[in-house]
Amino acid sequence: MIELQDVSYAYGGEAVLRGMDLTLAPGSFHFLTGPSGSGKTTFLRLLARQLVPTGGTLRIFGDDAAAMDRDAVAGVRRRIGVVHQDLAFLDHLSVAENVALPLTVAGRSDPEAVRELLAWTGLGSRARALPPQLSGGERQRMALARAVVMSPDVVLADEPTGNVDWEMSMRLMTLLVELNRMGKTVLIATHDLGLIRAMKGRASARTLRIRDGAPELAGAGL
């Protein structure tokens, strides 16, 4: 589904990520961890085709990321939902309108799907609220709803539990596990090892740890 062969990425000077050889199989569930600045966000942005490798070959759904035209990139972006770290929303639009935005941009409308997603994330009663009126945990759940509104095959989440308490973190994790059980490929970047340990056994999750510029499968001890 997503395959990396000796992939590297440099923002300018020295490569942040290098020598990456890895395959993400359909339906897999991975955590991605590593110290601050090790390249977790960069890795997610490569997988979502928001960045293009500066070396090696990255295949997304079989296509070479470096050779995609605009239509192919748009196709990839529809099939990969991303929960960004910055949680940027349009503050003058309601929660429901923000969640529906990817549909609106694609010229589609599906109020029923949006209603279902808001109910699933526990935001049914907040549909008409504006983003600044939401709590941190509500914003995280709204970001997750927006990431999956296009029914993507892959969900990438960058620190989806940043700034929320333990109970809310577990609630968000439960939603991501449910998505994986529905067949979606899930990858969650987090520096929170406690969170990864808590999820062991609840999902057949594997952990990738960035070491020397490349994600490696971590041992069972983590």
Ligand SMILES: Nc1ncnc2c1ncn2[C@@H]1O[C@H](COP(=O)(O)OP(=O)(O)OP(=O)(O)O)[C@@H](O)[C@H]1O
């Ligand atoms: N747009 C950019 N231009 C130049 N350097 C960048 C850019 N974005 C990130 N970097 C650098 O690339 C490295 C990896 O950053 P990245 O955000 O991928 O790490 P991270 O593991 O996600 O960090 P954190 O856990 O703090 O979010 C860092 O040294 C960072 O300063």
